Amino acid sequence: MNMQKAQPATFQEQTVPQGTRLAGAAALVHELGVAAPVRRPSCVAELHVRDSRRTDGAWTVFDKRYWPGDDLGSHIEFFLKHETADLLVLKRIFDALPPAALEAIVRAAPKASHVRRAWFFYEALTGRTLNVDDAPRVPAIDLLDPKLYFTGKPRLSKRHRVRDNLLGSSRYSPVIRRTAALEKALALDLAARARETVGRTGGHLVARAASFLLLADSRASFQIEGERPPRNRLERWGRAVLQAGKNKLTVDEIIRLHNVLIEDTRFVSPGLRPDGVFLGERDHVGDPLPEFIGARAQDLPDLMAGMLDANDRMRDDGLDPVLQAAATAFGFVYVHPFGDGNGRLHRCLIHHVLAERRFTPTGMVFPVSSVMLDRIDDYRTTLQGHSGALMPFIEWRPTPDRNVEVLNDTADLYRYFDCTQAAEFLFACVQRTVDEDLPREIDYLRRHDLALQRTMEAVEMPDRLAENLLMFIRQNNGTLSKNRRDGEFKQLTDDEVQRIEQIVADAFDGFVEMPGQSPSAGAQ
Numbered sequence: 001m002n003m004q005k006a007q008p009a010t011f012q013e014q015t016v017p018q019g020t021r022l023a024g025a026a027a028l029v030h031e032l033g034v035a036a037p038v039r040r041p042s043c044v045a046e047l048h049v050r051d052s053r054r055t056d057g058a059w060t061v062f063d064k065r066y067w068p069g070d071d072l073g074s075h076i077e078f079f080l081k082h083e084t085a086d087l088l089v090l091k092r093i094f095d096a097l098p099p100a101a102l103e104a105i106v107r108a109a110p111k112a113s114h115v116r117r118a119w120f121f122y123e124a125l126t127g128r129t130l131n132v133d134d135a136p137r138v139p140a141i142d143l144l145d146p147k148l149y150f151t152g153k154p155r156l157s158k159r160h161r162v163r164d165n166l167l168g169s170s171r172y173s174p175v176i177r178r179t180a181a182l183e184k185a186l187a188l189d190l191a192a193r194a195r196e197t198v199g200r201t202g203g204h205l206v207a208r209a210a211s212f213l214l215l216a217d218s219r220a221s222f223q224i225e226g227e228r229p230p231r232n233r234l235e236r237w238g239r240a241v242l243q244a245g246k247n248k249l250t251v252d253e254i255i256r257l258h259n260v261l262i263e264d265t266r267f268v269s270p271g272l273r274p275d276g277v278f279l280g281e282r283d284h285v286g287d288p289l290p291e292f293i294g295a296r297a298q299d300l301p302d303l304m305a306g307m308l309d310a311n312d313r314m315r316d317d318g319l320d321p322v323l324q325a326a327a328t329a330f331g332f333v334y335v336h337p338f339g340d341g342n343g344r345l346h347r348c349l350i351h352h353v354l355a356e357r358r359f360t361p362t363g364m365v366f367p368v369s370s371v372m373l374d375r376i377d378d379y380r381t382t383l384q385g386h387s388g389a390l391m392p393f394i395e396w397r398p399t400p401d402r403n404v405e406v407l408n409d410t411a412d413l414y415r416y417f418d419c420t421q422a423a424e425f426l427f428a429c430v431q432r433t434v435d436e437d438l439p440r441e442i443d444y445l446r447r448h449d450l451a452l453q454r455t456m457e458a459v460e461m462p463d464r465l466a467e468n469l470l471m472f473i474r475q476n477n478g479t480l481s482k483n484r485r486d487g488e489f490k491q492l493t494d495d496e497v498q499r500i501e502q503i504v505a506d507a508f509d510g511f512v513e514m515p516g517q518s519p520s521a522g523a524q
Contacts, residue, residue, distance in 0.1 A: 245355025294336025
């Protein structure tokens, strides 16, 4: 089957570099009219390229020696050999091809590695079985190269002589590339660092630090959504988060967590949403201006089942817990299965995976939401880096109740995604909690307890009054304000006040506050 269409000047709103021709995924998508974003398009130059390839904006430009020719099979081979694995694009390409086209490719070279991989992907992703004999007895090959990708434990397909090492399945499968940033993060062994920090700290101090970090994470998770709930709602959500990892992650468990989050259900449908959902603004008459649209309601049961099966496979195959947490939690938020609360549940799923895999110390929650709040622009960039490219392929219209109705089949847009950027971002958040937030909170509590003990040795007073005195001094940059001095602490002498101010100064000498933390916050 030969490629027929002329080379375009632009491809998916990207100008094709001069003197090049589309190759691999971009060529196939253009030729077949496939509706899928090619995030890293390739082209082949008419001349030689130094070092065989170079980048030109979003494009990878290959030396002319890489030109695959004008037949479809050679461009599939180019895609599988030289480009990043993109299951969404591959699925849409195979959906557009008649079985006879792949059958001819398989019959022509049934032993070739790239043919067997294409054959496996075709049958797994489309659900169609080609009318060809099983592969000859040749050595089995990995579906994804473990040197380039994080993979699951291989499962042999005898028909194709291929070892399926995806992180999920045809129903839902993330891809995580082995980048220098991720390899470096894995080498840090953050779980061991956290255990070491906790191990050299007394149990009572650890429990108090865990309590504050949980509250900080809960508060930040709501603030990311622009909410400032009352303390009792924060504590209620915190208790739910603290249960993370104790129950198997199922749709029922996720719905239970959603019920904990949404107290007033008068305006929210219970369970998976029955209609559309979007993120964005509204125009002057209230119609949607979506930046992103979640999966269709009718696709939610299958997508959620696929996501949970992939989560189980990643856990059982021993994928690093942070990578698993990123793949499950970010996949969840792209699907957006509820009408409200998806962001907070997405962050709760991170805690679930880390707790279930015993990555976090028992009874402790890493305040990743606090770091995300501090790095809110990076967080949004990470989310939009994936979701933004999908919007041109979602056809929709506003509904009479000013929601959105999706008009085309979009399920594949949520089944397959590259989770590399999200994994790098989550690792950075976890590293800060392990290397900075947890040790700093423990250090704060030690200093606070020392200052409290010495204050009560200097002046006999109730614990709560002494706690307040320390807080007021720290909040006022080391001195007791005149209003407080003339108010509840008027019975203290000037010498006693000066002595206690010095005690606080000595105890907290050199201490650096957590970003966004007010003095004495850790004592709450």
